[in-house]
Amino acid sequence: MALARLLTAVERGDGQAVESAFALPVDQSGQVVGVTGSPGAGKSTLIDAVVATLRAVDERVGVLAVDPSSPYSGGALLGDRIRMMRHVGDHGVFIRSLANRGHLGGLSVAMPSAVRAVGACGFTTVLIETVGVGQAEVEVVRQADTTVVVTTPGMGDAVQSGKAGVLEIANVLVVNKADREGATETARDLRDMLRWAPTPAGGWRVPVVTTRADTGEGVEELVEVVRSHRSHLEDSGELARGRAARSVAEFHAYARARVLDRLDRSLAADTGRALTEAVADGTLTPAAAADRLVAGDGRPQG
Ligand SMILES: Nc1nc2c(ncn2[C@@H]2O[C@H](COP(=O)(O)OP(=O)(O)OP(=O)(O)O)[C@@H](O)[C@H]2O)c(=O)[nH]1
Numbered sequence: 440m441a442l443a444r445l446l447t448a449v450e451r452g453d454g455q456a457v458e459s460a461f462a463l464p465v466d467q468s469g470q471v472v473g474v475t476g477s478p479g480a481g482k483s484t485l486i487d488a489v490v491a492t493l494r495a496v497d498e499r500v501g502v503l504a505v506d507p508s509s510p511y512s513g514g515a516l517l518g519d520r521i522r523m524m525r526h527v528g529d530h531g532v533f534i535r536s537l538a539n540r541g542h543l544g545g546l547s548v549a550m551p552s553a554v555r556a557v558g559a560c561g562f563t564t565v566l567i568e569t570v571g572v573g574q575a576e577v578e579v580v581r582q583a584d585t586t587v588v589v590t591t592p593g594m595g596d597a598v599q600s601g602k603a604g605v606l607e608i609a610n611v612l613v614v615n616k617a618d619r620e621g622a623t624e625t626a627r628d629l630r631d632m633l634r635w636a637p638t639p640a641g642g643w644r645v646p647v648v649t650t651r652a653d654t655g656e657g658v659e660e661l662v663e664v665v666r667s668h669r670s671h672l673e674d675s676g677e678l679a680r681g682r683a684a685r686s687v688a689e690f691h692a693y694a695r696a697r698v699l700d701r702l703d704r705s706l707a708a709d710t711g712r713a714l715t716e717a718v719a720d721g722t723l724t725p726a727a728a729a730d731r732l733v734a735g736d737g738r739p740q741g
Pocket residue numbers: 477478479480481482483484485513514515518519522570615616617618619650651652653654
C-alpha cells in the first residue's frame with residue numbers, strides 16, 4: 440500500500456518522501472485525536488473500541504502509535520497489534536506504529552508528516568496513541584486537535600498524571616476500567632481537581648468520561664465528547680489557530696533538524712576536522728572554534 444511505504448520513508452527521515460508528504464493537501468475537515476496516559480491504562484483497547492464505533496457509522500479512521508521499541512516509551516507493541524486485530528483487512532482502517540529511528544529530528548519531524556499523510560489519504564479521524572510518561576510523548580500529542588488523557592481508578596494514577604503535566608494537556612479525561620473499584624470516586628476527584636483549574640482561553644471545561652474499554656461501555660459518550668470538542672475548537676477559531684501554530688512548530692522542527700544535519704556534515708568535513716584538531720592541541724578555544732565553524736570560516740588559526 441502506498442501510504443504504508445510513504446510512512447516507512449517518513450519514519451526514516453527520507454527527505455524526498457517527507458517533501459511529498461509535506462505537499463499533500465491538508466484536509467481541514469478531519470480531527471486528529473491524541474490518546475495518552477499511563478502504561479496499561481487501556482489506551483489501545485479504548486482506541487480499538489472508538490475505531491469500532493466510528494466504523495459503525497462508516498467513518499474512515501487512521502491509528503498511529505508511537506512504537507514502544509523507541510527510547511520514548513516502554514509498552515507492548517505486539518499487544519497493541521493483537522488488540523486491534525479485528526480491524527485488519529478493513530480498508531476503512533489504517534493502523535501503523537511509528538518508531539523513532541534516531542534520525543535527526545526524530546518523531547517531532549516524522550509524526551506531523553505521518554499525520555498529514557494519513558489524513559490526506561481520506562482517514563478523516565486520526566488517533567495517535569502514546570504513553571504519557573515523558574516530555575517527548577507530550578510533544579507528540581501536541582500534534583492533535585484534541586487530547587484525551589486516559590487514567591484508571593485510584594487517585595495515585597490521577598495524581599501521577601497531574602505531576603507529569605499530563606492533566607494540563609487534557610481536553611477530555613477518561614477514567615477507564617470502570618469495572619474496577621473506585622472508578623466513581625476517581626471521576627469525582629478529577630472533576631473536583633478540574634474545578635480549581637483556571638478556565639482555558641476558549642472556555643472549554645474538560646469533561647470526565649467513565650469507560651470500560653474492554654466491553655465498549657461509555658465509548659459512545661467518549662466519541663460524542665471528542666466530537667463536541669472539535670465543534671468547540673471550530674466555533675472559537677481555535678482549530679485554525681492551533682493548526683497554524685503546529686505548522687509553524689513543524690517548520691521549526693524541520694529547520695532545526697536540517698541545521699543539525701548540516702552541522703554534522705561540516706564537523707566531519709576538512710574544515711571541521713581542522714578545527715577539532717586545533718581545539719584538541721590547545722591552539723583554539725572551543726567557543727572560538729564553534730564560532731568559526733558556524734561562520735563557515737574554517738581557518739583554525741589567526
Ligand atoms: N478490567 C478492565 N480491563 C481493561 C479495560 N480496558 C482495558 N483493559 C485491559 O488492560 C490491559 C491493558 O490494556 P491496553 O489497551 O493494552 O493498555 P495501553 O494503555 O494501550 O497499554 P500500553 O500501550 O502498554 O501503555 C489489557 O489487558 C486490557 O484488556 C477495562 O475497561 N476494564
